[in-house]
Amino acid sequence: MGRWEPNARERLVHAAVDLFAEQGYDNTTVSEIAQRAGLTKTTFFRHFPDKREVLFAGQEMHSRLLADGIAECAESATPLEAVAAGLDAVAASFTPVQREFGPRLIAVVTAHSELRERSAFKHAGLAAAMTEALEKRGVPDPAASLAAELGAHAFSRAFARWIEPENEESFPALARQALEELRAAVELLG
Amino acid sequence: MGRWEPNARERLVHAAVDLFAEQGYDNTTVSEIAQRAGLTKTTFFRHFPDKREVLFAGQEMHSRLLADGIAECAESATPLEAVAAGLDAVAASFTPVQREFGPRLIAVVTAHSELRERSAFKHAGLAAAMTEALEKRGVPDPAASLAAELGAHAFSRAFARWIEPENEESFPALARQALEELRAAVELLG
Numbered sequence: 001m002g003r004w005e006p007n008a009r010e011r012l013v014h015a016a017v018d019l020f021a022e023q024g025y026d027n028t029t030v031s032e033i034a035q036r037a038g039l040t041k042t043t044f045f046r047h048f049p050d051k052r053e054v055l056f057a058g059q060e061m062h063s064r065l066l067a068d069g070i071a072e073c074a075e076s077a078t079p080l081e082a083v084a085a086g087l088d089a090v091a092a093s094f095t096p097v098q099r100e101f102g103p104r105l106i107a108v109v110t111a112h113s114e115l116r117e118r119s120a121f122k123h124a125g126l127a128a129a130m131t132e133a134l135e136k137r138g139v140p141d142p143a144a145s146l147a148a149e150l151g152a153h154a155f156s157r158a159f160a161r162w163i164e165p166e167n168e169e170s171f172p173a174l175a176r177q178a179l180e181e182l183r184a185a186v187e188l189l190g
Numbered sequence: 191m192g193r194w195e196p197n198a199r200e201r202l203v204h205a206a207v208d209l210f211a212e213q214g215y216d217n218t219t220v221s222e223i224a225q226r227a228g229l230t231k232t233t234f235f236r237h238f239p240d241k242r243e244v245l246f247a248g249q250e251m252h253s254r255l256l257a258d259g260i261a262e263c264a265e266s267a268t269p270l271e272a273v274a275a276g277l278d279a280v281a282a283s284f285t286p287v288q289r290e291f292g293p294r295l296i297a298v299v300t301a302h303s304e305l306r307e308r309s310a311f312k313h314a315g316l317a318a319a320m321t322e323a324l325e326k327r328g329v330p331d332p333a334a335s336l337a338a339e340l341g342a343h344a345f346s347r348a349f350a351r352w353i354e355p356e357n358e359e360s361f362p363a364l365a366r367q368a369l370e371e372l373r374a375a376v377e378l379l380g
Contacts, residue, residue, distance in 0.1 A: 078380020120314040121307040142343070143375035149339055150379070153332070185333035186376050189340070190268020 009047050009057070010097065011037040016054040017101055020108040025051075025115065052118060055109060058093075059122050063129035065090040066151070070133035079139045080183060083151035084176055086130060087158070091171035094162075102163030127152040154178035199237050199247070200287065201227040206244040207291055210298040215241075215305065242308060245299060248283075249312045253319035255280040256341070260323035269329045270373060273341035274366055276320060277348070281361035284352075292353030317342040344368035 005011075015036035019028040030051050034044045048054050069089025073082040109115040130148035139147065158174035161167055167174075195201075205226035209218040220241050224234045238244050259279025263272040299305040320338035329337065348364035351357055357364075 080379045116314075117307055117311040120310040123314070124306075124310040139378070140375075142347070142372055143378040145343065146340075146372055146375045147379050149343065150336075153335070153339065157332070182332055182336055183379070185330075185336045188329070188333040189270045189337050189373070 005039055005043055008037070008039055008043055011039065012044060012047055013054055013057060013101070014097075016051060017104050017108065020055075021104045025108060025112050052115065055105060055115065056118055056122055058098075059125055061093060062090050062155075063126055065093055066126060066155075067129045067133040070130060071136065073137075075137075079134055079137075079143060079147035080150065080179060082134060082137060082139075083130060083147050083154075084179055086133070086151060087155060087175035087179070088172045090155070091175065094171055099163050102159065106160070106163075123152050123156065126155060150179060150182045153182060157181075195229055195233055198227070198229055198233055201229065202234060202237055203244055203247060203291070204287075206241060207294050207298065210245075211294045215298060215302050242305065245295060245305065246308055246312055248288075249315055251283060252280050253316055255283055256316060257319045257323040260320060261326065263327075265327075269324055269327075269333060269337035270340065270369060272324060272327060272329075273320060273337050273344075274369055276323070276341060277345060277365035277369070278362045280345070281365065284361055289353050292349065296350070296353075313342050313346065316345060340369060340372045343372060347371075 012033060016028070016033045019032055019036055028051065030044050031041055033051060033054070034041045037044075048057065066086040066089065069086035070082045072089075073085040077085065109119050127145070127148045130151050131145045134144035134147055135141065154175050157178040158171055161174045161178075162169070162171045169177075202223060206218070206223045209222055209226055218241065220234050221231055223241060223244070224231045227234075238247065256276040256279065259276035260272045262279075263275040267275065299309050317335070317338045320341050321335045324334035324337055325331070344365050347368040348361055351364045351368075352359070352361045359367075
């Protein structure tokens with residue numbers, strides 16, 4: 001078997017989410033994931049350090065896209081407009097497969113405390129990436145971390161809505177809606 | 191050795207933070223922690239499931255105190271006033287020992303990705319406890335989770351300031367200050 005496998009990464013994510021949903025996260029081994037994907041364990045470890053990271057494979061890319069979107073935004077944009085641009089940029093990376101997989105992925109993560117922990121860390125990582133990008137634009141602390149936190153919340157809320165079977169809206173539209181709801185909720189805080 | 195040991199929990203936390211700071215988190219075993227504390231491994235496991243949880247021992251109590259503080263607040267209080275009351279309640283549990291330990295604790299957690307992950311989970315847990323308590327007061331979503339998120343941020347920011355050697359302010363005063371800064375930062379978001 002050669003080193004290069006077409007769509008190996010995507011096939012591994014597919015196989016892992018299927019197996020986790022079928023037989024549980026704890027009961028699934030890396031060997032089984034590789035086998036289900038028609039690949040070797042070696043190929044698995046070329047793509048992921050362990051089975052947990054298969055579920056959080058997008059984090060680095062999401063962080064980078066959010067930061068790039070914020071950086072490339074017009075200088076005149078407000079912090080929340082920049083965050084919205086970041087969310088647009090990350091949305092461009094989403095595929096129909098991710099949408100189809102979303103509900104199973106969320107179910108697997110929710111069912112397992114180690115994965116919920118990892119998920120909280122992803123949330124914090126996305127917020128940190130946005131905070132840094134906003135600070136580079138000259139947004140002062142704590143406005144930068146607050147805008148980033150709203151962005152990370154909007155990301156989660158929009159993702160949860162986007163994967164609903166009956167949803168027909170685009171991720172960017174849902175993300176802007178979520179950001180707007182959060183922004184409006186500020187008025188209720190007192 | 192009897193089942194009851196005076197201040198066993200506190201002695202174990204002391205010993206663990208000292209050892210983690212001295213020789214690293216990965217290089218420290220539960221046996222060493224117990225030995226340094228003058229206790230047995232069995233006593234350790236009566237208090238903590240593993241060495242990591244020694245560092246997050248306060249999470250359940252903090253969540254409960256935050257929720258209680260929010261629940262017991264006057265009906266007329268705004269969501270942020272309720273959050274401030276929750277932070278007051280949790281501050282009442284802080285001891286001079288925690289303040290003394292704070293810088294070492296933060297250094298250990300910051301140096302280790304597994305601990306940063308666990309710390310993000312604690313942050314999310316505190317926010318979830320506050321969100322639930324606010325929703326019970328009738329605060330609608332997403333205002334409840336937003337107020338809770340500001341509360342969790344204020345908690346971290348105030349704690350970081352409280353443990354600074356030159357600090358002379360109380361935790362509740364610092365927490366209110368942090369909340370007010372976050373509230374004011376909202377005006378900059380656009």
